[in-house]
Amino acid sequence: MSEPTFDKVLRVASPESESPAERGPVRIEEVAKLAQVSPITVSRALRRPQMVSAVRRERIMKAVEVTGYFSNPHAKALKSGKSDIVAAFVSNILSEQFSLAIEGLADVLEPAGFQVVLGRTSYSYQRETTLIRSLTAMRPAAVFITGVMELESNRTFLRNMGVPIMESWALARDPIDMLVGFSNADGARMVAEHFAQRGHRKVAFIGRSGGRGMLRLNSFAEHCEQLGLELCQRISRDTVSGVPEGREAMQDLLSGHTDIEAVFCASDLLAVGALLEARERGLQVPGDIAIAGFGDSTLAEEITPGLTTIAADTRGVGTIAGQMLLERLQGGKIEQAIRHVPLQLIERGST
Amino acid sequence: MSEPTFDKVLRVASPESESPAERGPVRIEEVAKLAQVSPITVSRALRRPQMVSAVRRERIMKAVEVTGYFSNPHAKALKSGKSDIVAAFVSNILSEQFSLAIEGLADVLEPAGFQVVLGRTSYSYQRETTLIRSLTAMRPAAVFITGVMELESNRTFLRNMGVPIMESWALARDPIDMLVGFSNADGARMVAEHFAQRGHRKVAFIGRSGGRGMLRLNSFAEHCEQLGLELCQRISRDTVSGVPEGREAMQDLLSGHTDIEAVFCASDLLAVGALLEARERGLQVPGDIAIAGFGDSTLAEEITPGLTTIAADTRGVGTIAGQMLLERLQGGKIEQAIRHVPLQLIERGST
DNA sequence: TTGTAAGCGTTATCAG
DNA sequence: CTGATAACGCTTACAA
Numbered sequence: 200m201s202e203p204t205f206d207k208v209l210r211v212a213s214p215e216s217e218s219p220a221e222r223g224p225v226r227i228e229e230v231a232k233l234a235q236v237s238p239i240t241v242s243r244a245l246r247r248p249q250m251v252s253a254v255r256r257e258r259i260m261k262a263v264e265v266t267g268y269f270s271n272p273h274a275k276a277l278k279s280g281k282s283d284i285v286a287a288f289v290s291n292i293l294s295e296q297f298s299l300a301i302e303g304l305a306d307v308l309e310p311a312g313f314q315v316v317l318g319r320t321s322y323s324y325q326r327e328t329t330l331i332r333s334l335t336a337m338r339p340a341a342v343f344i345t346g347v348m349e350l351e352s353n354r355t356f357l358r359n360m361g362v363p364i365m366e367s368w369a370l371a372r373d374p375i376d377m378l379v380g381f382s383n384a385d386g387a388r389m390v391a392e393h394f395a396q397r398g399h400r401k402v403a404f405i406g407r408s409g410g411r412g413m414l415r416l417n418s419f420a421e422h423c424e425q426l427g428l429e430l431c432q433r434i435s436r437d438t439v440s441g442v443p444e445g446r447e448a449m450q451d452l453l454s455g456h457t458d459i460e461a462v463f464c465a466s467d468l469l470a471v472g473a474l475l476e477a478r479e480r481g482l483q484v485p486g487d488i489a490i491a492g493f494g495d496s497t498l499a500e501e502i503t504p505g506l507t508t509i510a511a512d513t514r515g516v517g518t519i520a521g522q523m524l525l526e527r528l529q530g531g532k533i534e535q536a537i538r539h540v541p542l543q544l545i546e547r548g549s550t
Numbered sequence: 551m552s553e554p555t556f557d558k559v560l561r562v563a564s565p566e567s568e569s570p571a572e573r574g575p576v577r578i579e580e581v582a583k584l585a586q587v588s589p590i591t592v593s594r595a596l597r598r599p600q601m602v603s604a605v606r607r608e609r610i611m612k613a614v615e616v617t618g619y620f621s622n623p624h625a626k627a628l629k630s631g632k633s634d635i636v637a638a639f640v641s642n643i644l645s646e647q648f649s650l651a652i653e654g655l656a657d658v659l660e661p662a663g664f665q666v667v668l669g670r671t672s673y674s675y676q677r678e679t680t681l682i683r684s685l686t687a688m689r690p691a692a693v694f695i696t697g698v699m700e701l702e703s704n705r706t707f708l709r710n711m712g713v714p715i716m717e718s719w720a721l722a723r724d725p726i727d728m729l730v731g732f733s734n735a736d737g738a739r740m741v742a743e744h745f746a747q748r749g750h751r752k753v754a755f756i757g758r759s760g761g762r763g764m765l766r767l768n769s770f771a772e773h774c775e776q777l778g779l780e781l782c783q784r785i786s787r788d789t790v791s792g793v794p795e796g797r798e799a800m801q802d803l804l805s806g807h808t809d810i811e812a813v814f815c816a817s818d819l820l821a822v823g824a825l826l827e828a829r830e831r832g833l834q835v836p837g838d839i840a841i842a843g844f845g846d847s848t849l850a851e852e853i854t855p856g857l858t859t860i861a862a863d864t865r866g867v868g869t870i871a872g873q874m875l876l877e878r879l880q881g882g883k884i885e886q887a888i889r890h891v892p893l894q895l896i897e898r899g900s901t
Numbered sequence: 902t903t904g905t906a907a908g909c910g911t912t913a914t915c916a917g
Numbered sequence: 918c919t920g921a922t923a924a925c926g927c928t929t930a931c932a933a
Contacts, residue, residue: 203890204735206765208722211675213703224687226926237904242928252902269687273627274926277909282624292653298644305670314684316667319656324562333665336575336620352564371559384555414557442852471852501793501822503854539554577910588920593912603918625910628925 225268233262245270276338281362285313285524286339288330290322290346295496296513297345300367303517304343311525313340324350335360341524343517346410347371347378363527365520369414370539377527379519379538383411384418386509389544390463390491391422393507397550399461399489401429405448405473406465408435415465415493431459440465445472453480459488461550467492467499470506474549489550504548511542576619584613596621627689632713636664636875637690639681641673641697646847647864648696651718654868655694662876664691675701686711692875697761698722698729714878716871720765721890728878730870730889734762735769737860740895741814741842742773744858748901750812750840752780756799756824757816759786766816766844782810791816796823804831810839812901818843818850821857825900840901855899862893 231238236255244251244259251259262268276282285308289297305315318334320327331353334342341363348354348366354375357364364376369383394402404419406412416433423430432455434448445468452459452473464470470492474484482488484504492499495510519540523533582589587606595602595610602610613619627633636659640648656666669685671678682704685693692714699705699717705726708715715727720734745753755770757763767784774781783806785799796819803810803824815821821843825835833839835855843850846861870891874884 203721203733203892204739204769205723206720206731206734207768208698208720208765209700209761210702210705211700213701213706224926228926238926239905239928240903243903246928250902255903269683271628271689271926272687273624273633273689274909275928276624277622277628277911278926278928280909292643293646293649295644298649302643302670314667314688316665319653332620336623337665338622338624347559349560349562350564351561354561355564369557369559370554372556380557382554383557388555410560414559417558418555442848475852497793498849498852501826501849501853541554575910579910589910590912590921591919594919597912601918606919622910625925626912628927629910629912631925 224271225266227268227270230259230262230266230268233266234258280338281340282338283313284316284337284339285341285343286334286337287315287317288320288327288334288342288344288346288348289317290320292317292319296494296511299514300345300517300520303514303519304521305517307518307521307525311528313528315343328353331356340528341365343367343520343524348375363524365524367516367520369411370537374537377523377533377536377538379516379523379540381511381516381540381542383414386493386511386542387415387418387463388422389509389542390493391419391426391428393491393544393546393550394423394461394463394489395426395428397461397489399428401431401459402461402463403432403434403452403459404430404463404465405434405445405452405469406436407440408437412440412465415463419463440469442468442472442475445469445474446476447472449473449476453477453482461485461489461491464490464492467494467496467506467508470508470549471498471502474502474506485548485550491550495545499545499547507547507550508545509542510545512540516540575622576617578619578621581610581613581617581619584617585609631689632691633689634664635688635690636666636692636694637669637685637688638666638694639669639671639678639685639696639699641671643668643670647845647862650865651696651868651871654865654870655872656868658869658872658876662879664879666694679704682707691879692716694718694871694875699726714875716875718867718871720762721888725888728874728884728887728889730867730874730891732862732867732891732893734765737844737862737893737895738766738769738814739773740860740893741844742770742777742779744842744895744897744901745774745812745814745840746777746779748812748840750779752782752810753812753814754783754785754803754810755781755814755816756785756796756803756820757787758791759788763791763816766814770814791820793819793823793826796820796825797827798823800824800827804828804833812836812840812842815841815843818845818847818857818859821859821900822849822853825853825857836899836901842901846896850896850898858898858901859896860893861896863891867891 227238227241231241241259244256318330343365346368358375366374366378368380370380404416420430464473470490474490492506492508495508499506499508578589578592582592592610595607669681694716697719709726717725717729719731721731755767757767771781815824821841825841843857843859846859850857850859
């Protein structure tokens with residue numbers, strides 16, 4: 200292998216007034232000495248400024264500035280039994296939708312002084328259980344979950360922590376504590392109605408056999424029946440929902456019934472796979488077969504033809520979750536523990 | 551708004567042998583009492599098992615099991631001055647490439663008992679500086695950065711922390727401590743060579759005006775000259791590199807020179823935007839104009855025609871970073887502080 | 902409004 | 918190899 204070429208990377212000079220040569224972290228005592236008060240007064244000035252007289256408060260703030268003091272979160276957490284960490288459980292950090300929710304959450308919580316710490320459950324109960332142990336060891340101030348905790352033992356464990364817990368995504372009836380989500384059932388209904396409006400009769404479903412996939416299938420099946428649609432085939436897999444899986448599922452579908460008019464895929468990635476496969480086999484989309492997805496990923500917009508899909512405001516889920524958690528963290532009460540975020544059917548070229 | 555439909559969400563019964571009704575976290579003292587040793591022996595048995603006799607070690611491990619003890623990370627960090635946290639600075643958690651690197655990093659570090667904590671710098675020096683303060687307050691065991699720290703003051707600050715620091719992505723010459731990256735310059739060279747091979751003469755560039763965009767432009771320009779290609783137009787923007795920006799840039803490009811044969815876009819998203827715009831204006835890709843990107847996002851593969859692009863093993867960057875950090879964390883020495891990850895040109899339909 | 906005293910749970914240090 | 922002791926930096930409880 201030839202010698203790689205180095206990149207000339209930008210370097211930016213320090214702005215004025217930088218911290219003097221670091222000689223280890225500054226402790227509260229140092230600030231106290233400089234401000235001529237006791238350490239506890241510094242602590243108070245920083246946490247509840249109104250508890251300290253204006254004169255001292257100003258002296259303290261100046262001293263904090265000068266020394267570059269930053270409270271040691273471990274000492275704080277050890278003494279108070281509670282940290283400024285909000286633990287967020289995410290099944291898959293590569294998911295655009297989950298990442299958006301985390302962004303929304305962090306955008307609300309970070310300005311309030313909380314640190315969002317991500318834990319990856321990787322869709323595994325084993326990982327989830329391990330993770331709960333290690334994250335709760337950090338004495339988080341609150342917990343957010345992109346999804347619903349399924350294992351009863353983990354639900355109990357979280358409940359017993361005594362901190363605000365926010366589940367999300369599916370609109371489940373009995374959250375551990377609070378929940379913000381959209382109704383998978385409603386989304387599936389919208390697709391069934393859309394297919395019916397378009398005059399399709401013979402339809403099919405592609406999705407995962409568990410979790411959200413199942414929720415979407417059940418509702419889709421139910422509403423197809425109500426609307427007089429014939430659900431000819433249901434392809435449920437136990438695997439990940441990716442583009443390749445969508446292709447495979449479409450192959451299976453087309454090798455069976457050849458008169459399917461519309462397919463509902465429980466995720467956009469599956470739908471994209473299905474769409475690519477259909478077109479490669481010479482089928483017109485939506486002429487020969489209409490395809491709808493779920494999730495409104497960027498892919499749905501960029502692909503040709505655009506993918507009709509169910510859009511959820513996933514960043515909004517994170518934002519609302521953050522606001523509710525913050526309210527509780529600041530001592531407030533939440534009257535409505537379950538918040539519903541409506542879905543929307545986005546019509547594009549694929550149906 | 552009509553009443554939303556609730557989802558019937560899966561619940562899974564607890565497996566056998568669950569922790570008994572939680573009555574607050576277990577402390578090391580409790581374990582010690584049960585195992586009939588002193589707390590410090592428990593601590594040792596957990597951290598350096600070989601320092602404790604086999605008999606006691608077993609008694610202790612059993613007691614840990616029975617009580618469900620999990621060491622309090624705050625007490626540990628407070629006393630030892632070092633936590634099990636690895637701080638990871640990411641400019642954008644929505645980026646597929648960065649997320650992959652984080653996955654790779656966490657996959658290596660988590661099994662070794664470290665917690666990867668993400669901080670979002672959002673491409674802002676301000677945010678980055680604030681974040682460094684709050685993350686270093688956690689006394690991380692190591693630091694990972696998706697990118698290179700540019701501000702000199704922040705570089706100094708990190709260096710002074712005295713923990714392993716890993717920068718990444720660009721192949722810069724003088725890292726704070728360690729670095730794993732690929733050569734942006736090499737990637738741009740590959741594209742120039744590819745265009746030359748294809749017989750193109752009049753080429754253009756679209757990218758960001760700073761950071762990686764600039765690196766790629768400089769190298770591209772240099773190699774175009776060497777290869778006898780004419781770099782007719784360079785469109786550099788100061789904004790985000792998204793699909794809409796790619797469209798706009800392509801509009802600008804086409805409103806100027808109309809005889810451009812090939813365009814190198816410094817990111818896949820820009821390239822996708824450019825590609826969509828070109829096709830909507832009735833141009834054949836690659837017949838009328840060839841387009842190449844950088845990054846090999848999933849989009850590059852799924853779009854029609856497939857996007858020729860420079861692929862980097864970004865998960866590999868995270869994995870290697872994790873391995874090197876781990877080596878250092880376990881007391882080892884790293885002889886080669888800079889690791890080069892080769893790039894690869896993926897030929898698809900767009901060129 | 903401010904300060905004193907004590908201790909959160911762990912581990913470094915030193916003694917045995 | 919094991920244990921007693923003290924201390925990490927902060928905040929709760931109480932007192933002034």
